[in-house]
Amino acid sequence: SKIYSPDDGRKMGLEGMIQDVIDNCRFTLNGTGDYKSEMTLGEVVDVRKVARLITNAENGNYTPARKKQDKKIPVLGITGTGGAGKSSVTDEIVRRYLNSYSDKTIAVISVDPSKKKTGGALLGDRIRMNSISSPRAYMRSLATRESDKALSSHVQEAIDICRDAGFDFVILESAGVGQSDASILDFCEVSMYVMTPEYGAPSQLEKINMLDYADVVCLNKFDKANAVDALHDVRKQYKRNHQLWDAKDEDLPVVGTIAAQFNDAGVNELFERLMEKIKEKTGVTFHGEIEHHAHTKDTSNKSTIIPASRVRYLSEISETIRVYDEWVKEQTEIATSLYQLKGSVKLLKDENSSSLNKAINDLEQKLDPACKKLVEDWAATRTRYEGEFYEFQVRDKVIRQPLTYKSLSGTTIHKVILPRYKDWGDILKWQLQENVPGEFPYTAGVFPLKREGEDPTRMFAGEGGPERTNRRFHYVSLGQPAKRLSTAFDSVTLY
Incomplete structure (x- = not known):
């Protein structure tokens, strides 16, 4: 057996290694290649002999007797x-x-x-x-x-x-x-x-x-x-x-x-x-x-x-996303109009604002309750991510993780930075289309924060056999708090 290394791949190429495998397989398995003798009934256990006889028949060197x-x-x-x-x-x-x-x-x-x-x-x-x-x-x-x-x-x-x-x-x-x-x-x-x-x-x-x-x-x-x-x-x-x-x-x-x-x-x-x-x-x-x-x-x-009835399920997924995007567009326009009208009422200071209040009431009826709650809770959401630690619950356990880390130069950098929108439509659209990590639609990840101390060890595969690969993994992960592996493959090793 032979294990090809990335160096072999660079020198020989994929086709060269394939040809090398074929060349190395071209030899007679029994040493003599003499399988021209007659075959007795019941030799089914000797499948190699069956294979050689068929090969000899193909090459014109053997004709089985009827x-x-x-x-x-x-x-x-x-x-x-x-x-x-x-x-x-x-x-x-x-x-x-x-x-x-x-x-x-x-x-x-x-x-x-x-x-x-x-x-x-x-x-x-x-x-x-x-x-x-x-x-x-x-x-x-x-x-x-x-x-x-x-x-x-x-x-x-x-x-x-x-x-x-x-x-x-x-x-x-x-x-x-x-x-x-x-x-x-x-x-x-x-x-x-x-x-x-x-x-x-x-x-x-x-x-x-x-x-x-x-x-x-x-x-x-x-x-x-x-x-x-x-x-x-x-x-x-x-x-x-x-x-x-x-x-x-x-x-x-x-x-x-x-x-x-x-x-x-x-x-x-x-x-x-x-x-x-x-x-x-x-x-x-x-x-x-x-x-x-x-x-x-x-x-x-x-x-x-x-x-x-469900062969169009992929199209149904696309249609659902398109319908959702249309709904988001509709709700954000309503939220923007509400923001503008309430700002107008505030500026007018109750002068001729009765018609504006009626328009506000009509728009509030059209705004989805879940969207209204997202807009109302935006200030509390910002407060949660402006502190030093973020707390969230997994089953019955409260997880507390830092929201900042220090760079090599000593600069404090926030892990999650929220947009500085004021328009309710922009705030709502961001939460419906992007949002913070761990919240629908999960574009930033399904978990609120990435756990510290569990970064995988990055390692390149293809250098030697399994034993050598295993020893190399133990070496590069030595002293790491978590034994997790992320392996990179070149095309030859992968395919």
Whole structure:
């Protein structure tokens, strides 16, 4: 292992360090690299050997012999458009399979497209896989090695190797496909097509070949807008393709799912339908108890984190702020008018002031009681912050903190300085829009004052490993009244 320091970052740059990691990983793990020997059944524990054999098959150095299997090992093919969530759906299927069949194993062969310009493949499907850490699960990513294909030329060899290794179930996940691609059907007994509600006009469904052949159709990202209508259209197309005019919608193998949602009812239903299809088409039962979860056959009901009626919640926040600002403007204008009228009455000394008093009474009725109290209490607020100490209560405890501190030159500086407004409108607007620390709208902080003696120790991260970082923190915080840390990260350390 190697920990890169900020000096390495300055010398090599981020791309240079990435290339260094790749270069250091290019070596044969077993020393000899000789994995061309035949494989015996039941070697599922030796996943490194499985990986090497698949690599050798990709490189043309190994061709697995077609052996007679002691048991039927089904292959589920998962295909669909790019970005439909195939990997997330695959991960959810793997999780439910491992939970339902405690003594069964599973292999996932995931294919990613190679770019025409660079020839490289991201192999990023495993980023979505959270359930493959189990020793009963194995995953292998393959590149198509060609830009116009959804599957690698060596998919069959990889499947044969996984079958020879003794895995009970194999999942083949293709790269993103177009409307006409159905190549996955040549490599699996049961197929599933994953799509999203965003397929365009309903007439586009006529062009999708996999809707003619897929055993199960998964309409993923069912929390999207118009998902229920899309499910209805896909089921209608499925009926037309398969001549199932009298079938009920909930009986069709078309399921709406939200794979990104934990324990999604749609994915639960999808898994059970897949197990039923595997049993129907291959005769294989995994001899375990399926982990049933509460759900119905009808997956047309959406369950989302943010209800449809609240999808505008960010706009609602903006609208609330705008309405509040308008209210502040209205109240401050009233307060300014009151200040001016009362000043006029004071100057006139009761001469012809009856009409002014009537206008004052009308404005006082319009001024919000809370705003009136803020204006009336302004003098007391100023007095509180002009003393040497400020007292506030936290639960049953009174906190007393100094309001001033002395600079290095001995000058006394106030921590909180209030504006010297006299106009009631200005006073009210400042309290409604800014205010002192610890008071609504909390623009100066949620606490009345910052506690002394709790300033964090500022430290730069990235110099060495955790032990060295910890020792450095103890060193720089030595003698400090509070052990609090504020860490700075450079871009290389952070990302």
